[in-house]
Amino acid sequence: MASSPDPLEPVRGFMKSRILLTAAELDVFTALHDGPLSAEQLAEKTGTDLRALSRLLDCLVTFGHLAKEDGAYRLTEEGAVFSARHPESVLPMVLHMNHVWDNWHHLTRTVQEGTNAQRKAPTASGPESLKAFIGAMHVVGRNLAREIARSLDLSPYRSLLDIGGGSGTYTIAFLEENPSMRAVLFDLPDVIPMAQERLAQARLLDRVTLVAGDFYNDELPSGCDLALLSAIIHQNSREENRTLFQKIQRALQPEGGLLIRDHIMDSDRTWPAAGALFAINMLANTAGGDTYTFEEVAEDLKWAGFRHVQWIRKGARMDSLVLATS
Incomplete structure (x- = not known):
């Protein structure tokens, strides 16, 4: 037995x-x-x-x-x-997990109080910690970015706005799969040089415009017909996401698309299991972040003026995709 x-x-x-x-x-x-x-x-x-x-x-x-x-x-x-x-080092992501460990230490008190007053942002220790965080996001995203780019028919779109695009992991994957596409990568001023370096290594710098800014405080570059929010909405509250969706609506061309990659939860919030666990990670590491159900995401997109909201890929990892039309 x-x-x-x-x-x-x-x-x-x-x-x-x-x-x-x-x-x-x-x-x-x-x-x-x-x-x-x-x-x-x-x-x-x-x-x-x-x-x-x-x-x-x-x-x-x-x-x-x-x-x-x-x-x-x-x-x-x-x-x-x-x-x-x-060449395929995961060390940046492991070192990021070391930071996450420190914030998880306060989880019991966080659950009691509803927020982690002791949390420290992964980029709070200066330029080196920001570089490590961006490197970690590249490690966790590089293979999935290629997989997602290959799975999508983006032929109707000509210009990608990668919002919070980091060092260009998804921009690179989308441009490699779509030779006629150009891109605008928008991220913080200290991140743009990292994107420039990686895009140059990929020999794609001539097809990308790099724009520095903060999507919480600044308007977004206009004129693109496809916007990408890759692993962004989980770090925000629903109110912050609604504000961001409105900015994207203003920036996109008419009939443009917004593609969201993230954990998208079922209605009872228990699937995917990785998303339920990641919600705790957001509780420990952010002020208002969470993982959201499709119904919540669709409601917030429609509130901001988007139409035809579709859950086009249901993934058990952070690989669900939602597509909406402006």
Whole structure:
């Protein structure tokens, strides 16, 4: 007879997570990028206590992120992507999760009071934290952006307005799949140089106009026939989204489209499961952010003057798509 699941297993899950976050914060994986090192060598390289680091490394072996042979540790394929030098590195997102960990620490009080008065924005520590956050968003979005771009027929549209477009992850994917399309990428002044660098690497800079601004305080660039809000609405309250939708309505050409990519919840707010969990993440990390049902999103879009609101892709990840017409 099969044994019953251990009810404490999910409770202990934070232990593994904390070990991986600490190893990433200490940059253990990057330190091993060029080849195996002993615990002594790693302790010297990372500036850590030998005994404590050894226990951390041995746990990483049991997780499958490191291998241990003749007293030396080396990266496995699973651990290699945590190195900053891996071409598909996930390290920026892991370091972002380290920040998220700090805000989740106050979750009990947040649920009691309704808001996290102790939260710190991921970009609050200056330019380096902003760069890390934008890098994290690229890590989590790069493969999905390509998948979504390939799944959509955007042939009716000629110009994309990517609002809060970060370093251009979705702009790049959409332009690569639609050779006749041009784009305007709108984001904060400190983000625009990151977008310029990534667009130049993708050899798409000549098809993109970069505009600096703050969509909470500024009007949006006008003249495009398709606007994109990719992973934006969850960080806002419904009131903030309504204001933003109105700005987009004013900026778009007549009959233009607004494409929203985000968690879109079913009416009882329990599907997708990842969206229910992400709602807690927004509770811990934002003033009024949330994940929204299709009915809520449609109501707010129609309030702002949009028509023909459609849930065109129902995704279990943050890959649902809503399309509306201005």
